Amino acid sequence: MTDGFPSLAADAERWIAELHDDVTAFFRRADGGGAFTEERWTRPSGGGGVTRVMHDGVTFEKVGVNRSAVAGELERGTGAPMGLSADLPAGTRFFATGVSVVAHPRSPMVPTVHLNVRYFEVMAADGTPTDAWFGGGTDLTPYYPFAEDAAHFHTELHRVCSAHHPEFYGTFKPWCDRYFVNSHRHGEARGVGGIFFDQLRPASAGGLTHRDLMAFADAVGRVLPAAYGTIIDRRRALPYGERERRFQLYRRGRYVEFNLLHDRGTLFGLKTGARVESVLMSLPPLACWDEAPALTPGSFEARLTEMLQPRDWLQNAEPAVNDVAMLATAR
Amino acid sequence: MTDGFPSLAADAERWIAELHDDVTAFFRRADGGGAFTEERWTRPSGGGGVTRVMHDGVTFEKVGVNRSAVAGELERGTGAPMGLSADLPAGTRFFATGVSVVAHPRSPMVPTVHLNVRYFEVMAADGTPTDAWFGGGTDLTPYYPFAEDAAHFHTELHRVCSAHHPEFYGTFKPWCDRYFVNSHRHGEARGVGGIFFDQLRPASAGGLTHRDLMAFADAVGRVLPAAYGTIIDRRRALPYGERERRFQLYRRGRYVEFNLLHDRGTLFGLKTGARVESVLMSLPPLACWDEAPALTPGSFEARLTEMLQPRDWLQNAEPAVNDVAMLATAR
Numbered sequence: 001m002t003d004g005f006p007s008l009a010a011d012a013e014r015w016i017a018e019l020h021d022d023v024t025a026f027f028r029r030a031d032g033g034g035a036f037t038e039e040r041w042t043r044p045s046g047g048g049g050v051t052r053v054m055h056d057g058v059t060f061e062k063v064g065v066n067r068s069a070v071a072g073e074l075e076r077g078t079g080a081p082m083g084l085s086a087d088l089p090a091g092t093r094f095f096a097t098g099v100s101v102v103a104h105p106r107s108p109m110v111p112t113v114h115l116n117v118r119y120f121e122v123m124a125a126d127g128t129p130t131d132a133w134f135g136g137g138t139d140l141t142p143y144y145p146f147a148e149d150a151a152h153f154h155t156e157l158h159r160v161c162s163a164h165h166p167e168f169y170g171t172f173k174p175w176c177d178r179y180f181v182n183s184h185r186h187g188e189a190r191g192v193g194g195i196f197f198d199q200l201r202p203a204s205a206g207g208l209t210h211r212d213l214m215a216f217a218d219a220v221g222r223v224l225p226a227a228y229g230t231i232i233d234r235r236r237a238l239p240y241g242e243r244e245r246r247f248q249l250y251r252r253g254r255y256v257e258f259n260l261l262h263d264r265g266t267l268f269g270l271k272t273g274a275r276v277e278s279v280l281m282s283l284p285p286l287a288c289w290d291e292a293p294a295l296t297p298g299s300f301e302a303r304l305t306e307m308l309q310p311r312d313w314l315q316n317a318e319p320a321v322n323d324v325a326m327l328a329t330a331r
Numbered sequence: 332m333t334d335g336f337p338s339l340a341a342d343a344e345r346w347i348a349e350l351h352d353d354v355t356a357f358f359r360r361a362d363g364g365g366a367f368t369e370e371r372w373t374r375p376s377g378g379g380g381v382t383r384v385m386h387d388g389v390t391f392e393k394v395g396v397n398r399s400a401v402a403g404e405l406e407r408g409t410g411a412p413m414g415l416s417a418d419l420p421a422g423t424r425f426f427a428t429g430v431s432v433v434a435h436p437r438s439p440m441v442p443t444v445h446l447n448v449r450y451f452e453v454m455a456a457d458g459t460p461t462d463a464w465f466g467g468g469t470d471l472t473p474y475y476p477f478a479e480d481a482a483h484f485h486t487e488l489h490r491v492c493s494a495h496h497p498e499f500y501g502t503f504k505p506w507c508d509r510y511f512v513n514s515h516r517h518g519e520a521r522g523v524g525g526i527f528f529d530q531l532r533p534a535s536a537g538g539l540t541h542r543d544l545m546a547f548a549d550a551v552g553r554v555l556p557a558a559y560g561t562i563i564d565r566r567r568a569l570p571y572g573e574r575e576r577r578f579q580l581y582r583r584g585r586y587v588e589f590n591l592l593h594d595r596g597t598l599f600g601l602k603t604g605a606r607v608e609s610v611l612m613s614l615p616p617l618a619c620w621d622e623a624p625a626l627t628p629g630s631f632e633a634r635l636t637e638m639l640q641p642r643d644w645l646q647n648a649e650p651a652v653n654d655v656a657m658l659a660t661a662r
Contacts, residue, residue: 055622062621184601249617256618257611260591261601270515270592277623280588285621286580287587289614290393291386 007129008210009095012119013069015214016097019117019221020067023101024052026225027065030232033058036065041275046072051278055285059236061106064281069097074122084122084131091125098136099221100265102282103228108248109235111142111149111191112255113228114282116265117217132210134217135198137172138224139180140231141191141255143248144300145307149231150192154313156227157195164216165205172197177310182258189308190258195220247301252287259283338460339541340426343450344400346545347428350448350552351398354432355383357556358396361563364389367396372606377403382609386616390567392437395612399605400428405453415453415462422456429467430552431596433613434559439579440566442473442480442522443586444559445613447596448548463541465548466529468503469555470511471562472522472586474579475631476638480562481523485644487558488526495547496536503528508641513589520639521589526551578632583618590614 024036034057042048049068054060074084074092098118105112117136123129140153154173161169172195180190200213208216259266259282269279295302355367365388373379380399385391405415405423429449436443448467454460471484485504492500507527513519531548533540539547590597590613600610626633 053622184607186607253614256587257591260588261598267592276515276517280620283584283620286617286619288617289611290616291384292608 005129005132005210007095007121007123007127008119008132008214009071009097009121009129012095012121012214013097015218016067016069016099016117016119019218020050020052020065020099022222023099023115023224024065026229027054027060027063027101027103030225030229031057031059031063034060034063036063039277041278043070043275046070049275049278051275051281053281057106059105059107059110059232061104062285063101063103064278065099065101066278066281067097067099068278069095071095088122089124092130093123093125093127095119095121095123100282101224104252104284105232105236107236107238108143108240108244109146109238110232111140112252112284113224114139114141115221115224117221119214119217132201133198134200134213136217136220137176137179137194137196138220138227139176139191139194139196140228141251142304142307143251144244145304146231146235147307149234150307151313152230153192153194153227156223158314160219160223161195161216164212164219165208167206168197168216169195174310180258182254182262184261185254185257188254188305189310190255192307192313193310246288246290247293249286249288250290250293251304252284253289255284256287336460336463336541338426338452338454338458339450339463339545340402340428340452340460343426343452343545344428346549347398347400347430347448347450350549351381351383351396351430353553354430354446354555355396357560358385358391358394358432358434361556361560362388362390362394365391365394367394370608372609374401374606377401380606380609382606382612384612388437390436390438390441390563392435393616394432394434395609396430396432397609397612398428398430399609400426402426419453420455423461424454424456424458426450426452426454431613432555435583435615436563436567438567438569439474439571439575440477440569441563442471443583443615444555445470445472446552446555448552450545450548463532464529465531465544467548467551468507468510468525468527469551469558470507470522470525470527471559472582473635473638474582475575476635477562477566478638480565481638482644483561484523484525484558487554489645491550491554492526492547495543495550496539498537499528499547500526505641511589513585513593515592516585516588519585519636520641521586523638523644524641577619577621578624580617580619581621581624582635583615584620586615587618 031054034054036052036054038050038052040050047070049066052065054063072094074088074094098116100116102114103112115138119134121129122131142149158169176193176196179196182188182190202209205213266279293301362385365385367383367385369381369383371381378401380397383396385394403425405419405425429447431447433445434443446469450465452460453462473480489500503526507524510527511521511524513521531544536544597610624632
């Protein structure tokens, strides 16, 4: 809990709407030809959102960029998944707003990326804020394991985090490694991680204010052009064939498994009756559960398994581990 | 609970192994060219299974036929999902064996089918059986809605059920309708249902013995040649194109969603560390979450939604509701 502070709800809603537009614009440019369709939806119990989806773009097979802003009464007990006390005073209300993005590229050489930032505020019956926090993160899921891409992504996240707090990257990077895990697949990571944070309040952020935390969440929300755009540019023109496409579809099956079996946001959204199409926009456009590819030891595909072991990517930032030479050999 | 009775474990294991072979043989014949690969696996804590998968057959894109027989100690509390008392005496053991099958045809005109039968026995520490039951069922998931196929499938199930107990079909058909539901998709059924039963004991089956129930479960396990083979033969030569294939892949997404979000067997298997490849063999070979197809009212595809409303299929058994004429119109 935090001592009295002014509500950030209106500012957060404006911030998220702007960020949503900017993220959409980035993916429109990055795609180089595809267009988003937009659906605006409202929630019977208050609030709503805007879901934008690009299907069959030039660079991306599917991109979903969603924003929502919802408010309502916090029913007794429903706060538990968010770490709230079960005996909240009657009439306690909440406000939540956020942006979430998942981009599934066409080329198996370009990784899938996910990003989400959100603001949550708890208010007494009279509207006085009693608690507020930020959450979010971004993570990268490669199909073909270019070590320099993972290192670049993490280096950019480290830069953004460090500009706001010296301990953020060191705390949020392992949190991400712990979260995006297919525990049913012998603990295999969904990808090469990134950062993940939740319940980020002034009290847990060494003196930063709610405004400072909003600036941090905004910086995370705007990291993709630097952290991911570079990777798209590096990889999108690489050649690939049927073998690489099959491997991508096979690995996308793991993405579906994580989102439907383990992702708390997805499961919470589906249970609480959020708009199904918005919650499931994260699923890949096409995925297979066909025969597992036989991985030749030492092949480019086999190296993915090794790359999914969590590690300190900042110490692996040396340029090009002969990734492209590896690719040439693999083909 | 049931009064003293001899253990059926050894007989059930033999029965399931034979049934597994016969079901495999049916799908090999029905496919007309594809071959199964087999993997035998053992469970560190006791027992094991045989997983057979056909990939890229002539008629089927993927068929999985799995059998397992496992035994072990029932740890306190783990019996709860099966309706067992939480305070089982120390040293209580279990034996479980079953066959499960999922077949995903290549043609969107041929429905996906799922079948499972299983036997579960609970034993005191000294090996004396204290409880035993059968479970299982089979259900049909069409992509293109041929009403006469659903009627045929249910008519065959009614025939098999009625040969064993006059109330089985009337009890197990609505149970299936309640079970295979994508609650997160506004309660949409996975398919046109079939039968589902669990914890079937002599006490709940009006005088039938464990042996009688095994004969019933065996008959369910052998129903596919009559109930499904006919449908394959009717539909496999029908023409289809890209539109029908896209619709099939889109609907297969719903199959994945049900299995990963709602299917108790899948979730229980993954949580208890069963062999992941065997548990997930039910997933379709390829599925999409691409743009939802725009369904023209009255189109063949739009009729699927109507057909997924649970109904009395025995009253809809009149031949051909001009399905094929409908198909011609749709194209």
